[in-house]
Amino acid sequence: MYQITKTEELAANIYYMEVKAKRVAKSCEPGQFVIVRTSKDGERIPLTICDYDRVNGTVSIVFQIVGGATQFMSTLKEGDHFVDFVGPLGCASEFVHEDIEELKKKKILFVAGGVGTAPVYPQVKWLKQHGIDADVIVGAKTKDLVILEDKMKAVAGTLYITTDDGSYGRHGLVTQVIKDLVEKEGKQYDLCVAIGPMIMMKFAAMTTKELQIPTIVSLNPIMVDGTGMCGACRVTVGNEVKFACVDGPEFDGHLVDFDQAMKRQQIYKTIEGREMLKAQEGDKHHGGCGHCGGDE
Amino acid sequence: MDVLKKVPISEQDAKIRATNFEEVCLGYTLEEAMMEAERCINCKNAPCRNGCPVSIDIPAFIQKVKAGEVEAAYHIINESSALPSVCGRVCPQETQCEERCIRGIKGEPVSIGKLERFVADWALEHGIKPEKAKNKIDKKVAVIGCGPAGITCAGDLAKLGYDVTIFEALHEPGGVLVYGIPEFRLPKEKVVRKEIDNVLSLGVKIETDVVIGKATTIDELLEEEGFDAVFIGSGAGLPKFMGIPGEQSNGVFSANEYLTRSNLMKAFKEDSTTPIMRGKKVAVVGGGNVAMDAARTALRLGAETHIVYRRSEEELPARVEEVHHAKEEGIIFDLLTNPIEIQADENGWVKGMKCIKMELGEPDASGRRKPVEIEGSEFVMDLDMVIMSLGTSPNPLISSTTKGLETNRYKCIVVEEETGKTTKDRVYAGGDAVTGAATVILAMGAGKTAAKAMHEYLSSLES
Ligand SMILES: Cc1cc2nc3c(=O)[nH]c(=O)nc-3n(C[C@H](O)[C@H](O)[C@H](O)COP(=O)(O)OP(=O)(O)OC[C@H]3O[C@@H](n4cnc5c(N)ncnc54)[C@H](O)[C@@H]3O)c2cc1C
Ligand SMILES: Cc1cc2nc3c(=O)[nH]c(=O)nc-3n(C[C@H](O)[C@H](O)[C@H](O)COP(=O)(O)OP(=O)(O)OC[C@H]3O[C@@H](n4cnc5c(N)ncnc54)[C@H](O)[C@@H]3O)c2cc1C
Ligand code: SF4
Ligand code: SF4
Numbered sequence A: 001m002y003q004i005t006k007t008e009e010l011a012a013n014i015y016y017m018e019v020k021a022k023r024v025a026k027s028c029e030p031g032q033f034v035i036v037r038t039s040k041d042g043e044r045i046p047l048t049i050c051d052y053d054r055v056n057g058t059v060s061i062v063f064q065i066v067g068g069a070t071q072f073m074s075t076l077k078e079g080d081h082f083v084d085f086v087g088p089l090g091c092a093s094e095f096v097h098e099d100i101e102e103l104k105k106k107k108i109l110f111v112a113g114g115v116g117t118a119p120v121y122p123q124v125k126w127l128k129q130h131g132i133d134a135d136v137i138v139g140a141k142t143k144d145l146v147i148l149e150d151k152m153k154a155v156a157g158t159l160y161i162t163t164d165d166g167s168y169g170r171h172g173l174v175t176q177v178i179k180d181l182v183e184k185e186g187k188q189y190d191l192c193v194a195i196g197p198m199i200m201m202k203f204a205a206m207t208t209k210e211l212q213i214p215t216i217v218s219l220n221p222i223m224v225d226g227t228g229m230c231g232a233c234r235v236t237v238g239n240e241v242k243f244a245c246v247d248g249p250e251f252d253g254h255l256v257d258f259d260q261a262m263k264r265q266q267i268y269k270t271i272e273g274r275e276m277l278k279a280q281e282g283d284k285h286h287g288g289c290g291h292c293g294g295d296e
Numbered sequence B: 001m002d003v004l005k006k007v008p009i010s011e012q013d014a015k016i017r018a019t020n021f022e023e024v025c026l027g028y029t030l031e032e033a034m035m036e037a038e039r040c041i042n043c044k045n046a047p048c049r050n051g052c053p054v055s056i057d058i059p060a061f062i063q064k065v066k067a068g069e070v071e072a073a074y075h076i077i078n079e080s081s082a083l084p085s086v087c088g089r090v091c092p093q094e095t096q097c098e099e100r101c102i103r104g105i106k107g108e109p110v111s112i113g114k115l116e117r118f119v120a121d122w123a124l125e126h127g128i129k130p131e132k133a134k135n136k137i138d139k140k141v142a143v144i145g146c147g148p149a150g151i152t153c154a155g156d157l158a159k160l161g162y163d164v165t166i167f168e169a170l171h172e173p174g175g176v177l178v179y180g181i182p183e184f185r186l187p188k189e190k191v192v193r194k195e196i197d198n199v200l201s202l203g204v205k206i207e208t209d210v211v212i213g214k215a216t217t218i219d220e221l222l223e224e225e226g227f228d229a230v231f232i233g234s235g236a237g238l239p240k241f242m243g244i245p246g247e248q249s250n251g252v253f254s255a256n257e258y259l260t261r262s263n264l265m266k267a268f269k270e271d272s273t274t275p276i277m278r279g280k281k282v283a284v285v286g287g288g289n290v291a292m293d294a295a296r297t298a299l300r301l302g303a304e305t306h307i308v309y310r311r312s313e314e315e316l317p318a319r320v321e322e323v324h325h326a327k328e329e330g331i332i333f334d335l336l337t338n339p340i341e342i343q344a345d346e347n348g349w350v351k352g353m354k355c356i357k358m359e360l361g362e363p364d365a366s367g368r369r370k371p372v373e374i375e376g377s378e379f380v381m382d383l384d385m386v387i388m389s390l391g392t393s394p395n396p397l398i399s400s401t402t403k404g405l406e407t408n409r410y411k412c413i414v415v416e417e418e419t420g421k422t423t424k425d426r427v428y429a430g431g432d433a434v435t436g437a438a439t440v441i442l443a444m445g446a447g448k449t450a451a452k453a454m455h456e457y458l459s460s461l462e463s
């Protein structure tokens, strides 16, 4: 059993939790994920590691309610337990293994969409701890859905916030900000890391391809075991089939077949679930985030 | 009674069982078991015993059954096997113990597997436990993977008094016994869980949710966590795909995914939170035990189910009993047929599978007749789901994170056969991780061999 030591509602339907998981905290690196179960008969839910404290043996996660399992998870309080908390799974971000001096020469841009801010955070923090300031774009639908702003500000070089409706920061999608930074504001980047809903990563990667910036994305296909045993998580990257849970979850964004990945995410999506999202998101529902499969 | 024939065993009617997940075979009653035991002629040199990879003293336990002393029979079996209720159900007896049985020369062999199952089930029902070690040995052993190989190795070392910890990646111990083999062949709560609990009751500790190679490494177990030796029983769980066009379509699953959802995550139950796709018309590609299990699961979930296999019935690698059961239940066999493309609709969902007819040509190096395509025989099967069951190979997670551990070109860990010793000091391995996908009892045999060798090695050290 893995005790929850802290919970916080970051925004509507988005939650932060700190969990006691000594083995995971000891060995995890930015880019990796965990799989959790809330009860003995519960689903296995993959979640990216958002932060870790090796001394206290805790790992933080951030999740958004999208269906039954995450709905139930949001009712858990400090002192409650996860029945299972497996990890770290997947590979660490590539830069973790790079030569630091080489890395210091690079200008890195992070692009976070929505809950994708959470997995971006440990990467930016890791770089900061190694003396590297990276720029970060955080995009959200609206002001209330911007999460982890203060934490991110503390570790980022420059933080750019943008909202779809212009209620906070810049006005427009992250792709617009990437373009503006490079084309109008004279920025140059050697590497871009984009994490968020599939549709956002797809368009971010298209933008950076035009701008010729090598780009890494973090895929979140459907998973079961997370150890390479079932193949549910297979994605096509540069015409090769990869298992995201062991070969990824981070891949070259210019090689990922996003259209296929988005279709595969819908396999277990029911009409019912789509309705639930629509009801939850109200007028913010746009049917294109990759969670609901879009409205026909 | 005809002594040339096995005492018949009762089974759930095929029509009824095709709609439920209850066990197919119902097992012997005490009277039936005693009657079957009468057929054993207690051979002096017991050839049956040589056919059993863990050398159960078969005539001895059968004599006890004959006398109605079931508990005594259990203790004889338990000296050699930690999972007799499991093996009595899933061992390919017809090519092992029973194949060598003298009775089989002129009639049917003694039903050794079913008798073993009877004894072990009786012991589970009556709460009989294996005996614990009397003395403790102050040495720590780590076992990676809680499948049949790991469980057996851990149990044998615990019986000798070692301090044993099993590390298992999944949330449930059992390996393929819990995630692969379906409930209707091997009940999870009634059989698997209880037999594993028996082994754990010997004092074996288990840490689930630990992926070795990720959460910690073998080197760390040995250097930092104070383990004196390690046994790797991590299985061969990596599924293969065909590499044909359309295989990424929605509705194409590996048998492992389909079975894991149904067995480990209980998706076959209405109230399960883990979803599973219930196809209308399903093709399972492959002809092994795993393919039969996947097909029979899909059938029970309401689909018209086809087995698509490129060779003929004779070459089907699955157990004869499983093929027989599958046919009885209404699985359709499309033999000498090979898929070449999966067709999807505009939303990416499977709608058909293009296949080509095959014929058997000359025998190849393995002696099996090689299937060759019949030109111009392509046709399309209308389907909404495809399950790929083409075999599995060992996962590179451990070999790629352990220095000095040699693997062969099939990614299998290289060991010394008589001891299970790997190329790395203090590290042993066995089961599917070494042989590639094989059988439960071979994995158990390997676990036993390694436990013995580890004991010899550890006792040779000064303490
Ligand atoms: C490597 C990885 C990292 C992830 N990190 C995060 C994270 O940090 N924060 C976060 O909020 N979410 C994350 N997700 C997504 C999260 O796992 C799903 O939102 C969650 O499993 C949905 O469960 P549910 O029962 O509430 O919803 P459901 O009703 O089951 O599904 C809702 C939607 O989620 C998708 N989904 C369902 N099950 C899975 C699954 N096992 N894996 C992936 N997608 C699934 C479905 O396609 C569906 O569109 C991650 C997924 C992966 C694979
Ligand atoms: C569907 C199916 C049906 C079968 N039917 C039969 C049958 O009827 N009769 C028969 O004899 N055999 C059958 N087999 C084969 C048999 O189940 C296997 O040969 C046997 O289970 C192998 O045992 P094992 O202990 O080597 O590995 P496994 O049973 O595969 O167990 C390995 C365990 O190690 C864990 N693991 C893997 N990597 C790690 C890691 N890095 N860290 C921690 N833990 C890890 C896995 O999660 C797993 O629990 C079947 C197999 C399948 C898939
Ligand atoms: S374990 Fe298997 S091979 Fe050995 S006696 Fe039992 S059924 Fe036969
Ligand atoms: S070979 Fe057959 S008859 Fe002889 S001891 Fe073994 S089971 Fe009995």
Ligand code: FES
Residues within 6 Å of the ligand: A222, A223, A224, A225, A226, A227, A228, A229, A230, A231, A232, A233, A234, A243, A244, A245, A246
């Ligand atoms: S989640 Fe099963 S193989 Fe990746």
